[in-house]
Amino acid sequence: xxxxxGTSSLLSIEALTGGVFLLTxxxxxxxRQLLACFRLFVLQSFLLSVSAALLGVALHSPxxxxxxxxxxxxxxxxxxxxxxxTVHDEVYRIREIDQVLNIPSSLLLALxxxxxxxxxxxxxxxxxxxxxxxxxxxxxxxxxxxxxxTLTVRREAVAQLLALLVAxxxxxxxxxxxxPDLPAIAELAAAVDIPVYTLVIGLLTRRIHSEIGTxxxxxxxxxxxx
Amino acid sequence: MVLAAVLLVPVVASLLxxxxxxxxxxxxxxxxxxxxxxxxxxxxxxxxxxxxxISTAGGWLACDGLGALILVLVAFVSFTAALFSAGYLAxxxxxxxxxxxxxxYPLFNLFVASMLAVPLMANVALLWVALELTTLLSAFLVGxxxxxxxxxxxxKYALLTTLGAIIALLGVLILYWGTRVAGKEVFTWNELxxxxxxxxxxxxxxxxxxxxxxxxxxxxxxxxxxxxxxxxSQAPAPICALLSGVETSTALYVILxxxxxxxxxxxxxxxxxxxVFGVLSVGVATILLVQVRDYKRMFAFSTVEHMGIILLAxxxxxxxxxxxxxxxITAHALAKSFCFFAxxxxxxxxxxxxxxxxxxxxRRAPIAAVPLIAGALAITGMPPSAIFASELLILxxxxxxxxxxxxxxxxxxxxxxxxAIMRHATRMSFGAGPxxxxxxxVPGTCLAALAITAAPLVILxxxxxxxLVGLLQLAGTAMGR
Numbered sequence: 259x260x261x262x263x264g265t266s267s268l269l270s271i272e273a274l275t276g277g278v279f280l281l282t283x284x285x286x287x288x289x290r291q292l293l294a295c296f297r298l299f300v301l302q303s304f305l306l307s308v309s310a311a312l313l314g315v316a317l318h319s320p321x322x323x324x325x326x327x328x329x330x331x332x333x334x335x336x337x338x339x340x341x342x343x344t345v346h347d348e349v350y351r352i353r354e355i356d357q358v359l360n361i362p363s364s365l366l367l368a369l370x371x372x373x374x375x376x377x378x379x380x381x382x383x384x385x386x387x388x389x390x391x392x393x394x395x396x397x398x399x400x401x402x403x404x405x406x407x408t409l410t411v412r413r414e415a416v417a418q419l420l421a422l423l424v425a426x427x428x429x430x431x432x433x434x435x436x437x438p439d440l441p442a443i444a445e446l447a448a449a450v451d452i453p454v455y456t457l458v459i460g461l462l463t464r465r466i467h468s469e470i471g472t473x474x475x476x477x478x479x480x481x482x483x484x
Numbered sequence: 485m486v487l488a489a490v491l492l493v494p495v496v497a498s499l500l501x502x503x504x505x506x507x508x509x510x511x512x513x514x515x516x517x518x519x520x521x522x523x524x525x526x527x528x529x530x531x532x533x534x535x536x537x538i539s540t541a542g543g544w545l546a547c548d549g550l551g552a553l554i555l556v557l558v559a560f561v562s563f564t565a566a567l568f569s570a571g572y573l574a575x576x577x578x579x580x581x582x583x584x585x586x587x588x589y590p591l592f593n594l595f596v597a598s599m600l601a602v603p604l605m606a607n608v609a610l611l612w613v614a615l616e617l618t619t620l621l622s623a624f625l626v627g628x629x630x631x632x633x634x635x636x637x638x639x640k641y642a643l644l645t646t647l648g649a650i651i652a653l654l655g656v657l658i659l660y661w662g663t664r665v666a667g668k669e670v671f672t673w674n675e676l677x678x679x680x681x682x683x684x685x686x687x688x689x690x691x692x693x694x695x696x697x698x699x700x701x702x703x704x705x706x707x708x709x710x711x712x713x714x715x716x717s718q719a720p721a722p723i724c725a726l727l728s729g730v731e732t733s734t735a736l737y738v739i740l741x742x743x744x745x746x747x748x749x750x751x752x753x754x755x756x757x758x759x760v761f762g763v764l765s766v767g768v769a770t771i772l773l774v775q776v777r778d779y780k781r782m783f784a785f786s787t788v789e790h791m792g793i794i795l796l797a798x799x800x801x802x803x804x805x806x807x808x809x810x811x812x813i814t815a816h817a818l819a820k821s822f823c824f825f826a827x828x829x830x831x832x833x834x835x836x837x838x839x840x841x842x843x844x845x846x847r848r849a850p851i852a853a854v855p856l857i858a859g860a861l862a863i864t865g866m867p868p869s870a871i872f873a874s875e876l877l878i879l880x881x882x883x884x885x886x887x888x889x890x891x892x893x894x895x896x897x898x899x900x901x902x903x904a905i906m907r908h909a910t911r912m913s914f915g916a917g918p919x920x921x922x923x924x925x926v927p928g929t930c931l932a933a934l935a936i937t938a939a940p941l942v943i944l945x946x947x948x949x950x951x952l953v954g955l956l957q958l959a960g961t962a963m964g965r
Contacts, residue, residue: 381686382686382687385661399654402650409647426650429653429657433657436657436660451613451620455642455646458624459639459643459646461624462638463639465630466635466636466639469630469632469635
């Protein structure tokens with residue numbers, strides 16, 4: 259594949275993947291339908307896997323190819339399956355996710371966060387960052403910030419869980435370029451960890467749904483300081 | 485060898501409890517398993533004391549002074565919490581043996597295993613995995629009572645601490661990037677400390693801040709503490725003892741380790757960050773302590789306060805202060821688990837967590853009132869509690885460093901915290917109660933857990949055995965330059 263395309267064109271395609279990856283993150287901020295958020299997350303995970311595969315071929319790193327395979331298996335197949343199994347069907351029919359902030363102001367803040375991520379990455383310039391890191395690092399950090407932001411403003415349990423997974427995708431998107439050779443054991447352990455927390459939080463959601471009859475965690479106000 | 489055994493015992497115990505049919509047997513096996521974990525941890529601490537550092541399994545598991553201290557504390561509180569669980573569950577949920585309830589002991593064992601793994605993981609990336617597992621394995625224990633409040637608390641706990649862990653993960657990856665730039669491949673704490681001077685500060689600083697914010701969420705540092713009072717008040721009492729007494733310290737452990745790395749970077753000053761987060765946590769927690777309306781929540785806010793005190797002590801930056809911080813971690817683990825055991829007994833007596841609903845507890849059930857008052861005195865630093873000795877050491881270290889402002893604030897907040905907790909505790913205990921004598925009996929294992937925790941809490945406040953002084957000094961050295 260390297261012979262056919264050449265390293266530079268592989269890296270250009272990778273940069274393009276990065277652009278679409280960032281768009282999916284912004285999309286989850288803007289999407290009001292739960293099912294749309296869910297699909298954007300799966301698409302984003304797929305792009306993460308593509309980016310890892312492209313870098314793996316371009317940099318001749320079997321390690322990154324393994325990351326691509328693990329991501330593809332866990333995040334585009336296992337986790338969506340787990341989410342479908344654990345979370346009640348009617349939750350996916352939610353068309354208007356309850357949110358503290360309206361969409362236009364959310365998007366405005368999202369753009370500011372993305373800008374902040376680029377400013378932050380600039381400060382790392384002195385370390386000698388390879389060019390492809392300048393694609394992945396700011397996009398990954400921006401996605402982490404966008405995920406954390408979405409989690410804070412949404413008031414629906416499953417939407418919050420999806421935001422958490424988006425934030426995690428961001429960290430991995432940045433991670434594959436800054437540590438292309440993390441010990442395999444750590445990689446594997448992380449790969450086990452993510453489905454486990456999806457399962458745990460998914461089961462908690464199911465339990466909340468069956469005990470309280472809603473997953474609108476924003477309406478859970480039993481616990482707060484008077 | 486012994487390090488691997490420490491992790492293996494609770495995992496095997498978890499599988500065995502899964503196969504058992506009655507809650508009574510599961511409890512008994514868990515108590516036995518935790519007793520052997522405690523014995524193994526003490527053995528590990530002894531050989532650490534003799535050799536400064538031990539490692540096994542090809543260097544994947546390692547233990548130094550700080551690790552040994554956390555290991556022993558986790559093992560001790562796990563043992564007393566297992567003992568307390570046996571009586572507490574039998575009294576509070578007498579006929580619930582299957583389904584949701586049968587998962588209690590298997591999860592308890594796994595949760596303990598994950599906490600024990602944190603100080604033993606030599607590799608930083610695996611340490612991250614272990615710390616994240618402590619959240620996941622305890623989330624269902626937090627929601628165990630299955631009331632809307634408990635489920636909400638479990639939800640907040642799992643979601644926010646996992647978000648924190650994800651933020652910290654980016655920090656861990658950047659830290660690994662730093663070791664690669666320094667030309668190294670092994671990603672262990674020992675390597676990090678030797679390589680720190682060769683790493684670019686432009687990488688170490690963002691890594692430090694991401695991990696401070698990320699794992700600081702799990703420690704309960706203000707302003708990331710919002711989930712903590714919920715989780716630490718809604719879980720069953722023995723789980724609260726584990727969460728507040730030691731789980732917070734295992735997360736703090738990572739931040740303390742990072743301090744040792746940072747202190748070797750030329751021209752870096754991590755101390756101000758520790759002082760600011762420390763004072764902020766102590767101050768905000770103290771204000772919240774004054775207005776709290778639930779007594780388990782009160783002890784939870786006190787945990788935020790104590791985490792702040794420990795962070796502040798390390799931020800003072802002297803060897804004496806680091807020794808005092810290690811002492812404070814020990815004293816807090818003992819005193820806080822005692823407080824939650826005491827509040828568990830009050831829950832058994834009254835089935836009620838609101839402070840305003842409790843009057844005249846001393847007359848209604850002295851068996852609940854005495855531990856409650858004793859716990860309140862111990863955690864607020866009344867001698868002979870070990871907390872008094874450790875806080876005194878921290879204040880002295882602060883004055884010796886010339887940090888008069890910080891030390892002054894700390895002293896003020898400690899006094900206000902004392903007044904607030906004592907006011908709530910006395911209001912609950914004394915005065916005329918609406919009802920007569922409580923007819924019930926407090927389970928023997930609950931009282932045993934209280935007594936086993938009280939003994940070292942008082943003894944360490946009066947005099948310290950040389951072995952413990954050695955361990956605390958070793959732990960202090962592991963944190964410093």
